[in-house]
Amino acid sequence: MIDDLCDGPCEEEIATAMFYCDFRDQQEQTTTNIIGAILKQLLVRGEVLEHVQQAYQKAKSEVGGRGLRLPDMVKMLKQAVAILPQVFICIDALDECPPKHLLELLRSIGDILRESQRTRVFLTGRPQVETEITESFITGITIPIVPRTHEIEIYLKHKLEMDPERRAMSVSLRTDILRIIPERISKMCVGASTAPISCMLLY
């Protein structure tokens, strides 16, 4: 997604930041650290950096230095997006974010969006976090991601090409794999997507 934003035509400067939630790194992936990681990627202009440098110097001058609290971090991120013409923030795998941090994170994003109408946020996650996301924002878009048949074929062909045990593969087995698996998965996905397709505008 980030790459598409970067590659696509645009008439205005945009700044992008991404974050990948990871259940293996939950200890370190606190809301404050996630917002901080996003902010780091937006330090693309001198004015943005200045705000952060000032806060850093102030914190450093205090006895023993001072760590950042979430409100401080959100404030700095708000200052950054206010300066930049347009900001895209992409956060992947929200279901891997612990519930406590997820709600804080969504609330913080909501805070930022309220002050910057030009900011766009792209989120991905499993269906179990849909409720939290829709409750955190008033309107918005939810797009169900279902693999298309041709995508499954692309993936299978790639995997078959990369198979180190090529001699174990016969032409007929390869043909069957490329025919049957996309067919079966498509049927499964069609079955799964008979639930109403929820396209809901968020925030």
Place this chain on the structure above:
Amino acid sequence: MGNSNVNCNNVTTSNKNIVNFNKVIADENPEIMQWLSPLDPRRRHQDVRTDRLDGVGDWLLETNEFRGWRSNGGGADKAVLFCCGDPGVGKTYLR
């Protein structure tokens, strides 16, 4: 400049209008960067880019919902786009 930044700069310099979000600042201010967050999502992004297959997930970019979100046409009402799906459907690898 560290290797991860070299790689990531390649991501962002393909369009002159895109702000080069990783540009040098991170390397000129390592203490501040560490103070802000110990996390560095750029490495993970590089892994995702490497593993992604061309042509997968492109359909999303053609949807009206995505176009409206990206073009900023809906203002604040269309600020958030949530792509929802089961494990393994390719959410992380959407182009």
